[in-house]
Amino acid sequence: MRVVRKSLARKVVFLFLIFAVVLGVMVYHLSLLLSVDAVYWLVGYFGLVMFSVLVFYYLNVIRPLRKVVEQMQALLLGQSYKEVMSYRMDEIGVVAYFFNQVTKSIGKISGDLKEHDRMLDELSVASQLQKEILPAQNPEVEGLTIVAKSKPLNELGGDSFNVFRTKERVFVYIGDVTGHGAAAALIMAMVNTLIGVFVDINDSPYKVLVDVNRYIKTYVKRAMFMTLVLLSYDYATGKISYAGAGHENIIIYRKKYGECEVMMSGGIALGMVPDNSNLIKEINVDLEDGDFIILYSDGIVDAKNTAGDLYGLDRLKMAVKEYAQNYQAAGLNHQVARDVAVFMGNTAQEDDMTLIVIQKGEPTPEEKSDINFSSTKWVDNFA
Amino acid sequence: MKNYLSISRLGIDDERFAAFEFTGSFDSVGFKHNFTLLQAVLEEHDSEYLVFDFGKLTFINSRAVGFLIEAMNFLQESNRKLVLVGADGLVKDVLQTTGVFELIAFYPSLDAFKVSITT
Numbered sequence: 399m400r401v402v403r404k405s406l407a408r409k410v411v412f413l414f415l416i417f418a419v420v421l422g423v424m425v426y427h428l429s430l431l432l433s434v435d436a437v438y439w440l441v442g443y444f445g446l447v448m449f450s451v452l453v454f455y456y457l458n459v460i461r462p463l464r465k466v467v468e469q470m471q472a473l474l475l476g477q478s479y480k481e482v483m484s485y486r487m488d489e490i491g492v493v494a495y496f497f498n499q500v501t502k503s504i505g506k507i508s509g510d511l512k513e514h515d516r517m518l519d520e521l522s523v524a525s526q527l528q529k530e531i532l533p534a535q536n537p538e539v540e541g542l543t544i545v546a547k548s549k550p551l552n553e554l555g556g557d558s559f560n561v562f563r564t565k566e567r568v569f570v571y572i573g574d575v576t577g578h579g580a581a582a583a584l585i586m587a588m589v590n591t592l593i594g595v596f597v598d599i600n601d602s603p604y605k606v607l608v609d610v611n612r613y614i615k616t617y618v619k620r621a622m623f624m625t626l627v628l629l630s631y632d633y634a635t636g637k638i639s640y641a642g643a644g645h646e647n648i649i650i651y652r653k654k655y656g657e658c659e660v661m662m663s664g665g666i667a668l669g670m671v672p673d674n675s676n677l678i679k680e681i682n683v684d685l686e687d688g689d690f691i692i693l694y695s696d697g698i699v700d701a702k703n704t705a706g707d708l709y710g711l712d713r714l715k716m717a718v719k720e721y722a723q724n725y726q727a728a729g730l731n732h733q734v735a736r737d738v739a740v741f742m743g744n745t746a747q748e749d750d751m752t753l754i755v756i757q758k759g760e761p762t763p764e765e766k767s768d769i770n771f772s773s774t775k776w777v778d779n780f781a
Numbered sequence: 782m783k784n785y786l787s788i789s790r791l792g793i794d795d796e797r798f799a800a801f802e803f804t805g806s807f808d809s810v811g812f813k814h815n816f817t818l819l820q821a822v823l824e825e826h827d828s829e830y831l832v833f834d835f836g837k838l839t840f841i842n843s844r845a846v847g848f849l850i851e852a853m854n855f856l857q858e859s860n861r862k863l864v865l866v867g868a869d870g871l872v873k874d875v876l877q878t879t880g881v882f883e884l885i886a887f888y889p890s891l892d893a894f895k896v897s898i899t900t
Binding site: 576 | 840847878883
């Protein structure tokens with residue numbers, strides 16, 4: 399019986415055989431009651447009806463259904479299959495239509511998955527390239543302690559920072575490109591490279607930013623821009639100066655007075671205008687040993703808590719003031735980052751976050767051995 | 782993320798400018814949800830000035846600043862000007878910090894702008 403149930407055709411044959419047996423028995427009993435001719439006519443007529451039913455059943459059920467089943471089997475076995483052409487409006491037509499719709503959806507999903515995998519591969523490559531551009535370790539610089547930490551929002555962040563050393567000076571920048579993703583990462587990479595080139599041929603942050611802006615505006619047509627602060631420190635004179643391109647304010651903490659001073663970075667973001675030479679300026683900063691300069695991206699001051707309040711510049715200044723007297727650069731960076739994390743609580747990060755603490759004077763051996771000193775990776779868990 | 786930005790036309794009978802009031806938070810979410818409206822605002826009004834009233838805006842980020850620069854460039858192609866009015870507090874700080882006010886005219890209020898184009 400299990401063998402018979404494998405196909406409709408076999409079922410029909412089986413039923414036909416049973417019917418034939420029943421008919422045979424009927425004919426025998428009828429032959430006892432009717433004439434031979436009458437029995438023959440009856441059997442013949444009945445046989446013709448049965449044959450017609452069988453033919454009709456085969457043409458309208460068995461054969462069209464077999465076509466659909468063949469394609470379904472091919473799909474299930476991973477073989478090539480094709481659309482089932484059917485204009486029927488009955489149950490067979492519904493099954494054929496359903497099969498065609500399912501295979502169309504499968505084809506689209508398969509295409510989308512392949513495209514998704516391809517894009518993930520490309521994003522992964524771009525993310526890796528970006529990680530290689532940004533410094534993984536904080537550099538050792540004569541006369542300064544620089545501790546930078548960054549936490550991108552996703553695989554391709556818009557925040558960037560770097561330290562470039564020339565024979566006479568060191569340049570430090572922090573930048574933030576509009577948006578996130580591949581386009582922002584490309585702009586970030588371009589600017590990073592351009593700064594690296596122009597610090598070798600310019601002796602001031604102002605000139606570097608004018609040159610970088612001119613190149614960026616030439617080649618980037620879309621209204622993408624990058625806010626940035628570029629700071630330079632002259633080894634011989636100890637002079638610190640900076641030029642801003644529409645970036646967040648700079649915080650200066652003077653240990654002697656225990657107070658924070660906020661200075662506007664000024665200028666206009668890179669990429670907004672073809673020539674920014676009249677719109678940015680270079681500002682000198684006098685620091686004594688132990689004093690701090692804090693650079694940050696807007697992801698810090700725009701960080702929100704569960705109530706929707708912003709962390710803000712005032713809280714940042716308070717955190718710096720609270721911890722700057724008792725910590726060196728690495729410790730201050732860690733404590734401020736922890737303050738931001740505590741403020742945010744369980745609220746999801748909404749933007750890249752970068753914090754750079756620069757202290758006049760070189761790190762002590764104890765600070766160098768601080769686990770927070772070397773890596774530029776933001777601490778994930780402040781517990 | 783919830784959209785907290787709404788944009789509405791200010792009913793002002795002056796053919797020299799069209800004014801739109803922004804309320805709430807002009808960030809990436811707000812920009813995305815109002816993208817079609819923002820495009821229509823730029824394309825459908827051909828008055829000389831397009832005024833964005835930011836008096837009721839509580840937050841703005843770099844995505845919105847990027848849109849303002851694009852809007853400014855788009856309007857400049859047809860000799861029209863983008864004007865910002867009313868921004869204060871955090872919003873004004875951001876616009877000032879990023880240098881937007883170097884490129885786009887700003888007035889403390891819509892009335893101050895009207896006076897400036899009358900005189």
